[in-house]
Amino acid sequence: MSGDDRAAIVAMSGLPGVGHRRLRRLVDLGRPADTWAALDRRGPRGAGIEVDASLDLRWAAHVRRVDPCEVLDAHRKADVGVVLPGDPAFPSSLAHDHDPPSILFHLGDPATAEEHSASIVGTRRSTGYGEGVAFDLGAALSRAGVSVVSGLALGIDGAAHAGALSAPAAPPVAVVACGLDVVYPRRNRELWRAVARHGVIWSEAPLGVAPERWRFPLRNRLIAALGRVLVVVESGRAGGSMHTVREADDRGRTVMAVPGPVRSPASLGSNQLLSEGCPPCRDHDDVLVALGLATESDDLTTDDRPVALSLTAAAVLDSFEWTRSTIDDLARRSGCDVATVSVALSELLEAGEIRPHGGLFERCGRS
Numbered sequence: 001m002s003g004d005d006r007a008a009i010v011a012m013s014g015l016p017g018v019g020h021r022r023l024r025r026l027v028d029l030g031r032p033a034d035t036w037a038a039l040d041r042r043g044p045r046g047a048g049i050e051v052d053a054s055l056d057l058r059w060a061a062h063v064r065r066v067d068p069c070e071v072l073d074a075h076r077k078a079d080v081g082v083v084l085p086g087d088p089a090f091p092s093s094l095a096h097d098h099d100p101p102s103i104l105f106h107l108g109d110p111a112t113a114e115e116h117s118a119s120i121v122g123t124r125r126s127t128g129y130g131e132g133v134a135f136d137l138g139a140a141l142s143r144a145g146v147s148v149v150s151g152l153a154l155g156i157d158g159a160a161h162a163g164a165l166s167a168p169a170a171p172p173v174a175v176v177a178c179g180l181d182v183v184y185p186r187r188n189r190e191l192w193r194a195v196a197r198h199g200v201i202w203s204e205a206p207l208g209v210a211p212e213r214w215r216f217p218l219r220n221r222l223i224a225a226l227g228r229v230l231v232v233v234e235s236g237r238a239g240g241s242m243h244t245v246r247e248a249d250d251r252g253r254t255v256m257a258v259p260g261p262v263r264s265p266a267s268l269g270s271n272q273l274l275s276e277g278c279p280p281c282r283d284h285d286d287v288l289v290a291l292g293l294a295t296e297s298d299d300l301t302t303d304d305r306p307v308a309l310s311l312t313a314a315a316v317l318d319s320f321e322w323t324r325s326t327i328d329d330l331a332r333r334s335g336c337d338v339a340t341v342s343v344a345l346s347e348l349l350e351a352g353e354i355r356p357h358g359g360l361f362e363r364c365g366r367s
Helices: 003-013 020-028 032-047 053-065 068-077 128-143 156-166 186-198 215-226 240-250 265-275 284-291 311-318 327-334 338-350
Strands: 081-083 104-108 117-121 147-150 173-176 200-203 229-232 254-257 354-357 360-363
Touching: 003 020, 003 032, 003 068, 020 032, 032 053, 068 081, 104 186, 117 128, 117 156, 117 215, 117 240, 128 147, 128 156, 128 284, 128 360, 147 156, 147 215, 156 186, 173 186, 173 215, 186 200, 200 215, 215 240, 229 240, 229 265, 229 284, 240 254, 240 265, 254 265, 254 284, 311 327, 311 338, 327 338, 338 354
Parallel strands: 117 147, 117 229, 147 173, 173 200, 229 254
Antiparallel strands: 081 104, 104 200, 354 360
């Protein structure tokens, strides 16, 4: 493909309201550079694309002010890679997908081992339990050579990527719903940089594109396609994680769910998946089995064995009921006095089993 055609596709991907299907229609019209010229001369309808009147005006204004070659050059200067179907760097799992992207932008090295990848998703309104599980899964899978795929969102996504980066044996993979110069959420700026440095961040959106709501479902289908297994750590009954589950089901991917507290709203969706027959994910070994990288009879390594707790600390840990609790709550449930509970909490904090929240304590899900 010529440089002018490549530049035209980049420019068309930035047209207002253009998702992957509308972009595919534009690309399929013929030579992309000619299509861009037709948009400039005759507008969308004249080029063969039906859009409403308001979008027609916005496209016309966009085409008049944009030079495709300058847009492509801006990506090069920002170290943002551009890959099209047929390019060596285009992910094979997306090239053979039934709903593939027509263009991808990336930060970092796109050469990741797709055959050894697992997507981890969950709610932004996560609990300490869910974040602990996601972090541990990310770290253990990375150590086992499995690339962790997620969306760099707050909550479970960020925890999974943070875990993968803590043991960077396999490159992490992220998919975002905005231009790669628009960090969203801003709170995850350092995580973005770390994922780009050690792995790759993908997007269908060119530079400058904001994270509009309608772009997130498009991102979710890529997360589902890039992972050979999808693990839902925490999720409500509806939302982005459940949409990603449907996308994974459409692609024949194995969907697993982490069991959660039955009283926790954050686990309603994941527990529902389990009740519907979804295989449980108790730890990273379950994911490795699903990927065909381990068998259920494989022994745990020394590093995978849980830290031994005293009987008192174990009893106090069991009394958490996966809710944030005061020392008095724990004393009442465990039957221990407050002084004994205080000693046990010190042991549990050191073992990484719980974490403080002001005057409350919450289980981390690392046992």
